Amino acid sequence: MGLGILWGLVSVWTGWETFTTDWVKPWGNIFLKLLKLIAVPLIFVSLVKGISSLTDITKLSRIGYKTIAIYLITTVFATSIGLLLVNIMKPGDVFPAEKQEQYREKFSGQIELRQESAREIEKQSPLFFFEDMIPDNIFLAAGDNSKMLQIIFFAVLFSIALVLVPGTKTEVVKDFFDGMNDVILKIVDMIMRFAPIGVFALMAALVVDYSGDADIFTALGMYMITVTLGLFIMILLVYPLMIRLFARIRIPDFLRGILPAQLVAFTTSSSAATLPVTLKQVINELKVSKTIANFVLPVGVTINMDGTSCYQAIAAVFIAQVFGIELTISQQLIIVLTATLASIGSPGIPSGSIVMLIIVLNSVGLPVEGLALILGVDRPLDMLRTVVNITGDSTVSSIVARSEGELG
Numbered sequence: 001m002g003l004g005i006l007w008g009l010v011s012v013w014t015g016w017e018t019f020t021t022d023w024v025k026p027w028g029n030i031f032l033k034l035l036k037l038i039a040v041p042l043i044f045v046s047l048v049k050g051i052s053s054l055t056d057i058t059k060l061s062r063i064g065y066k067t068i069a070i071y072l073i074t075t076v077f078a079t080s081i082g083l084l085l086v087n088i089m090k091p092g093d094v095f096p097a098e099k100q101e102q103y104r105e106k107f108s109g110q111i112e113l114r115q116e117s118a119r120e121i122e123k124q125s126p127l128f129f130f131e132d133m134i135p136d137n138i139f140l141a142a143g144d145n146s147k148m149l150q151i152i153f154f155a156v157l158f159s160i161a162l163v164l165v166p167g168t169k170t171e172v173v174k175d176f177f178d179g180m181n182d183v184i185l186k187i188v189d190m191i192m193r194f195a196p197i198g199v200f201a202l203m204a205a206l207v208v209d210y211s212g213d214a215d216i217f218t219a220l221g222m223y224m225i226t227v228t229l230g231l232f233i234m235i236l237l238v239y240p241l242m243i244r245l246f247a248r249i250r251i252p253d254f255l256r257g258i259l260p261a262q263l264v265a266f267t268t269s270s271s272a273a274t275l276p277v278t279l280k281q282v283i284n285e286l287k288v289s290k291t292i293a294n295f296v297l298p299v300g301v302t303i304n305m306d307g308t309s310c311y312q313a314i315a316a317v318f319i320a321q322v323f324g325i326e327l328t329i330s331q332q333l334i335i336v337l338t339a340t341l342a343s344i345g346s347p348g349i350p351s352g353s354i355v356m357l358i359i360v361l362n363s364v365g366l367p368v369e370g371l372a373l374i375l376g377v378d379r380p381l382d383m384l385r386t387v388v389n390i391t392g393d394s395t396v397s398s399i400v401a402r403s404e405g406e407l408g
Helices: 002-014 017-058 061-089 097-106 108-122 128-132 138-142 145-164 171-193 195-209 215-247 251-268 271-284 290-303 306-322 329-344 352-363 368-403
Strands: none
Touching (some): 002 195, 061 306, 138 145, 215 306, 306 329, 329 352, 352 368
């Protein structure tokens, strides 16, 4: 990110703008295309594996329902906090109106096309949103990144059927998706190894596009402050309050007990990689039974991404603000729903949520190229998002354990 900014400034000062646009920027575009390429298979395979792995609900149905319900409630709450903050602080509005106009002109075709689609939706029946979630043809939906909710619907339907089919008939299918999930995550890992080059190119192109103007960096600084504030509200206010009210654990004891897992989460940016440490701390320090912890925490790695959903809500509205696009109340409600569903499919790996942000942007008609604005500053925010995610997992496991009388 730093080198990209430096290269962009040097290009502006030395007149290398054309060279940077022709030979550096394409690498950033390649990175964006790779992210869009993997979005559909990632969301489908992640959801199928995540939901079909919940077969333990047949034995622990009460625990399972509690777990999923609390996870969904905290995710919606986190998304709502993100939307509230970004509408109050308006980080994208510090971007000058004339620059917003330049950006709108640059992507005018895409914006007009997607806004027209949004206007058509608003003319439809109030139930059109739910009607449109069901695809006519899953293969056509899979070929269009703007139909992510249709893919999510089919993935959920497929997963439920997979769980309900009795006996060992579906073992081959589950093994297939286990293998596919590993392959898809490896592809994401390979793409993210290219991230430094992609971020360098995107940041350099961004500086050149705005001729080294500081306005975009002021907007990015405000965006980072907004996201950080939202995540800290979750870590220091929402979760401690839940722990005290519903698990009856002293807040200092909770924060001290989960701190080692938070540190690992911050350094790895991976809730999946942090899972062994989270399990150890939750069982040994928070005194959650192994039965509860071994069920609730792995499920949380798959479906509980509070930090991710909060960030996605802020990022989507920030991009809209930079483009000078007003999002309606209905569009912001769509963000809440889409960010919640997308966070369920977010892989617990570094920067995995970037791919899912594409779903949120598409759902309200925003150009995916707006990702170029925020990718350069995503890494430190990703580290903090992961801390929120594993803190949420630990909170829910403690609450479920208390409700079942399995908290020491």
